[in-house]
Amino acid sequence: MSPPGIRQHGVRPGMVAVDPSAASFHAQLRRAGLAPQPAHNKVLSGIRILMALFSADKLRIHSSCKELLKEIDGYVWDPKATERGEDAPLKQNDHGVDALRYAVKTTQHIWRPQINIPLSQGDREDERAT
Known part of the structure; x- marks a missing residue:
């Protein structure tokens, strides 16, 4: 098939x-x-990269991607992890966001030289590990 x-x-x-x-x-x-x-599937560094791209208006989601837009809108952080001083998303209704994160993080060696988005310390560490 x-x-x-x-x-x-x-x-x-x-x-x-x-x-x-x-x-x-x-x-x-x-x-x-x-x-x-x-896929490069490190959650926090992938989320940071997506946030940086969205903030810099370097990544846009087409309006036809209705389910992905709903997932992005409903993305929430785990309040118990936050109380412990950690960043951790709740893993619910996030398959599309995960796929987006995998695609962006895995292909960054292709697109990153074309745009100017600074890497955070965690992203630099991830880059050395991959």
Whole structure:
């Protein structure tokens, strides 16, 4: 079975970033003839990058992405983690946001040289680790 869009529109993505823990999805994509790449899935640095891009008006979400826009609007932080002085999102209704974060973080080696967005200390540490 082909992934959605391939047969209908001739779309064949150049890269598919997938959560490294999704082994069965990786296998399914390989059977479909795609080469999934392990996504850079560090949550906080990915969120910081998205926030920096949105703040600098370097990333926009099209109005046709209704479910993603709802998820972004409903993204919430865990109040118990906040009480402990930690930043941690609540993991609910966030599959689209996760996919966006994976795509942006995993491809930053392509787009980052084109725009001027400063890296935070945590992002610099992540860059050295990847």
